[in-house]
Amino acid sequence: xxxxxxxxxxxxxxxxxxxxxxxxxxxxxxxxxxxxxxxxxxxxxxxxxxxxxxxxxxxxxxxxxxxxxxxxxxxxxxxxxxxxxxxxxxxxxxxxxxxxxxxxxxxxxxxxxxxxxxxxxxxxxxxxxxxxxxxxxxxxxxxxxxxxxxxxxxxxxxxxxxxxxxxxxxxxxxxxxxxxxx
Amino acid sequence: xxxxxxxxxxxxxxxxxxxxxxxxxxxxxxxxxxxxxxxxxxxxxxxxxxxxxxxxxxxxxxxxxxxxxxxxxxxxxxxxxxxxxxxxxxxxxxxxxxxxxxxxxxxxxxxxxxxxxxxxxxxxxxxxxxxxxxxxxxxxxxxxxxxxxxxxxxxxxxxxxxxxxxxxxxxxxxxxxxxxxxxxxxxxxxxxxxxxxxxxxxxxxxxxxxxxxxxxxxxxxxxxxxxxxxxxxxxxxxxxxxxxxxxxxxxxxxxxxxxxxxxxxxxxxxxxxxxxxxxxxxxxxxxxxxxxxxxxxxxxxxxxxxxxxxxxxxxxxxxxxxxxxxxxxxxxxxxxx
Numbered sequence: 001x002x003x004x005x006x007x008x009x010x011x012x013x014x015x016x017x018x019x020x021x022x023x024x025x026x027x028x029x030x031x032x033x034x035x036x037x038x039x040x041x042x043x044x045x046x047x048x049x050x051x052x053x054x055x056x057x058x059x060x061x062x063x064x065x066x067x068x069x070x071x072x073x074x075x076x077x078x079x080x081x082x083x084x085x086x087x088x089x090x091x092x093x094x095x096x097x098x099x100x101x102x103x104x105x106x107x108x109x110x111x112x113x114x115x116x117x118x119x120x121x122x123x124x125x126x127x128x129x130x131x132x133x134x135x136x137x138x139x140x141x142x143x144x145x146x147x148x149x150x151x152x153x154x155x156x157x158x159x160x161x162x163x164x165x166x167x168x169x170x171x172x173x174x175x176x177x178x179x180x181x182x
Numbered sequence: 183x184x185x186x187x188x189x190x191x192x193x194x195x196x197x198x199x200x201x202x203x204x205x206x207x208x209x210x211x212x213x214x215x216x217x218x219x220x221x222x223x224x225x226x227x228x229x230x231x232x233x234x235x236x237x238x239x240x241x242x243x244x245x246x247x248x249x250x251x252x253x254x255x256x257x258x259x260x261x262x263x264x265x266x267x268x269x270x271x272x273x274x275x276x277x278x279x280x281x282x283x284x285x286x287x288x289x290x291x292x293x294x295x296x297x298x299x300x301x302x303x304x305x306x307x308x309x310x311x312x313x314x315x316x317x318x319x320x321x322x323x324x325x326x327x328x329x330x331x332x333x334x335x336x337x338x339x340x341x342x343x344x345x346x347x348x349x350x351x352x353x354x355x356x357x358x359x360x361x362x363x364x365x366x367x368x369x370x371x372x373x374x375x376x377x378x379x380x381x382x383x384x385x386x387x388x389x390x391x392x393x394x395x396x397x398x399x400x401x402x403x404x405x406x407x408x409x410x411x412x413x414x415x416x417x418x419x420x421x422x423x424x425x426x427x428x429x430x431x432x433x434x435x436x437x438x439x440x441x442x443x444x445x446x447x448x449x450x451x452x453x454x455x456x457x458x459x460x461x462x463x464x465x466x467x468x469x470x471x472x473x474x475x476x477x478x479x480x481x482x483x484x485x486x487x488x489x490x491x492x493x494x495x496x497x498x499x500x501x502x503x504x505x506x507x508x509x510x511x512x513x514x515x516x517x518x519x
Contacts, residue, residue: 045311049258052304059297069350072293080300084330087307091323144348 024064031057044090052083069146193285197274204435205428206236208475215479243424251314251417258312263418263425265305269298270432277439278353280449280464291352292340295440296333299395302433303329306397306414309426313417321413324403324490328394331497332401335505336391339384342512343367343444346378356448360462363452368445380512385445387505392437394493396430399482403490438474439467446470 034057037050055078062071150158210225210232217224225232250259276291278284288294303326310322346367347355359366370381394401405413415426442448449467451460488496 043255045308046255046258049261049304049308052301056301068288069290069293072290072297075297076293076300079304080297080333083304084300084307084326087304087326088330 020064024061027057027060027064029057030054030060033057045087048083048086048090051086052079055079055083190285193275197271197285201271201274201432201435202428205431206240208431208434209239209427210236211475212479212482215476216483219480219483240424243421246420248420248422249417254314254417255312258308259417260422262305262309262312263422263429265308266302266429267425267432269301269305270429270436273298273436274432276352277436278356278443278448279467281353281357281462283464284353287351287353290350292344292350292355292444295352295436296337296340299433299436300329300333302429303333305429309418310414313414315417317410317412318414318416321403321405321410321416325397325414328397328401328403328493328497331494332391332394332501335387335497335501336395338502338505338509339387339391340444342380342384342509345509345512345516346381352443352448356443356450359447360450360454362450362454363447366445366447366450378512378515380508380515381445383504383508384512385441387501387508388444389441390496390501392441393478393481394497396433396437396478398434398478400485400488401493402482402487403493406487434475434478435471438471438478441474442467442470446474 031054034050034052034054038047038054039050041047041050055074058078059071059074062068062074213235214224214232225235228234228238250256273295275285276288276294278287278291306325306329307322310318310320310325313319343355344350347358349355349358355367363369364371367381368385370378397405405415410416415423418426447470449464450462451466453460455461
């Protein structure tokens with residue numbers, strides 16, 4: 001399907017499409033809000049909470065894109081594992097000290113803004129210029145389909161994830177080997 | 183799609199009513215149960231058998247002042263109780279009460295329940311941290327480590343069920359157990375698989391984890407009154423406390439529903455006869471979940487609280503290895519037969 005030739009009309013807000021679009025916008029707003037909180041919060045726990053909100057928003061977008069498995073995995077792994085791990089790190093770390101506020105370099109603001117704008121521009125350009133091909137929907141999203149596609153079409157991803165997990169496990173064993181005595 | 187806006191609204195309304203009523207009256211059940219096990223009558227003043235106690239408690243909670251102690255992290259303090267209630271509520275969307283009574287039979291229902299349970303764990307952390315109270319903080323550290331510890335064996339063991347029934351859809355898992363009590367997953371008789379001797383072990387692990395995940399005694403170290411005042415909700419008054427309480431009981435109902443669907447055949451009747459009391463019906467489902475909740479109450483008032491080390495040891499040193507072997511052997515059994 002050629003995207004550029006499809007004529008998009010703004011649907012009425014009360015029609016099914018309009019409501020679905022509204023849900024999408026809400027999810028995008030939640031994601032951006034979470035990201036904003038996560039990046040600007042002064043307290044670490046608030047930043048983690050922002051991250052949770054952001055991940056839930058992203059999961060909502062996945063669900064909107066008709067991929068409930070991805071969306072649930074997003075919450076299960078990112079909120080249930082990553083954010084909880086971060087909060088464990090916070091608990092194990094030394095208590096928060098008074099924030100040392102040194103005046104930032106006068107250039108850091110504008111420079112950061114320029115870099116962010118450049119990245120945003122490049123990504124937008126890429127997204128608009130690429131000729132997107134609609135990927136065939138792989139099965140109904142059942143466990144069987146996911147398993148088959150993980151072990152055939154996407155076996156590379158599967159192997160890479162296995163290696164990452166192996167490294168993580170070995171790292172954990174190495175760190176924990178000394179025990180509590182040290 | 184037959185799901186119109188009106189249907190959705192009705193489903194949400196019914197779900198909220200179900201959760202609210204359950205949360206209110208399970209408190210009553212719990213008190214009556216506690217009374218029974220401690221040889222005292224329990225609530226009996228308001229209404230017949232104290233049945234008016236829950237609404238009166240609700241009015242009391244709602245009319246009390248919502249205190250926000252000085253120096254708390256206000257935004258986080260306010261969000262935490264909502265975050266405790268919301269995942270419990272949303273999980274009911276995917277739970278099939280019978281063949282037709284299910285709001286949205288999402289393909290990955292099992293995952294959805296676990297995902298939102300993880301979100302509930304975050305609420306405890308945030309509540310304890312936001313309260314600016316040492317007891318609350320200690321309690322939230324405990325609660326989070328407990329949630330993480332028991333989520334792992336629970337997920338691993340759930341995979342055995344997914345292997346056996348080949349689906350993550352709760353409706354399909356329940357439907358695969360229809361036709362008599364001997365077909366329920368807890369016994370492990372499957373026509374395709376033969377006799378799977380490990381299923382009772384899976385059931386036991388999931389049951390223990392369900393008790394621990396919902397922070398029930400003997401695993402309620404998060405709110406150990408004798409050492410931590412009231413745990414993570416020490417600083418909460420009024421409806422903030424009420425929401426935590428409702429969230430807890432809603433989670434208990436979800437845990438019972440999960441155990442029922444995964445192992446006890448969901449809405450299937452124990453005897454496969456066609457006439458009225460024995461047809462597969464939502465009544466069987468409700469009967470099963472309330473029996474499981476009764477066992478929860480029974481356990482709570484019979485066993486003393488463990489220590490935090492006992493709790494974590496049970497999970498990391500026993501349940502996780504056992505559930506890993508269980509998964510391996512189940513997969514092997516499936517391959518052999």
